[in-house]
Amino acid sequence: SQQGEEDPQALSIQEGENATMNCSYKTSINNLQWYRQNSGRGLVHLILIRSNEREKHSGRLRVTLDTSKKSSSLLITASRAADTASYFCATDHNNAGNMLTFGGGTRLMVKP
Amino acid sequence: DAGVIQSPRHEVTEMGQEVTLRCKPISGHNSLFWYRQTMMRGLELLIYFNNNVPIDDSGMPEDRFSAKMPNASFSTLKIQPSEPRDSAVYFCASSPGLPSYEQYFGPGTRLTVT
Numbered sequence: 234s235q236q237g238e239e240d241p242q243a244l245s246i247q248e249g250e251n252a253t254m255n256c257s258y259k260t261s262i263n264n265l266q267w268y269r270q271n272s273g274r275g276l277v278h279l280i281l282i283r284s285n286e287r288e289k290h291s292g293r294l295r296v297t298l299d300t301s302k303k304s305s306s307l308l309i310t311a312s313r314a315a316d317t318a319s320y321f322c323a324t325d326h327n328n329a330g331n332m333l334t335f336g337g338g339t340r341l342m343v344k345p
Numbered sequence: 346d347a348g349v350i351q352s353p354r355h356e357v358t359e360m361g362q363e364v365t366l367r368c369k370p371i372s373g374h375n376s377l378f379w380y381r382q383t384m385m386r387g388l389e390l391l392i393y394f395n396n397n398v399p400i401d402d403s404g405m406p407e408d409r410f411s412a413k414m415p416n417a418s419f420s421t422l423k424i425q426p427s428e429p430r431d432s433a434v435y436f437c438a439s440s441p442g443l444p445s446y447e448q449y450f451g452p453g454t455r456l457t458v459t
Contacts, residue, residue, distance in 0.1 A: 268448075275450030331440055331442050332393055334390070336387075
């Protein structure tokens, strides 16, 4: 069963706007990761946030984690057409070794 | 580093035939994962290995699926016999493990079973 569930399933915005995607999960985690998948390609790791962190930045990406609500958000600022892709959250459960559980993904379309 | 290498990139086969997918993980990574991705079911973990040993194969759908990792640089996923519902994109990923368990994905094998 999928641990993380992304919301929304699809998002369409104009270039230059910000895109926010949310992820909810059910059980305790060690860390939460976000991945990106371009059409026809494998997933690419974007950013990792540990369970004791609340916010993390990487370039135009900002990730927040609220362990009390078991949720995370990924914000892409000043979006570009090249950001068009699917974005997945993945959770690393406690005591699950190095297995990740991926959510269903958010399909982001950035219109030029 | 060439990243995770998968072959073939595309495979079209007839129902009942044996299919073998191959993966070469990134050198030095001690974990390897096989995933299947479809529109209907999303990304599903099939099996993963730590130090060449299968750890969790609960995602393998049926006995028709088997996976091996004879050494640290090579793994196979075999489907025998194949069925149309096995049509999907199969990804292999590897991970260096601690401390972050970040996974590096290959380009995938698109399997079509007719």
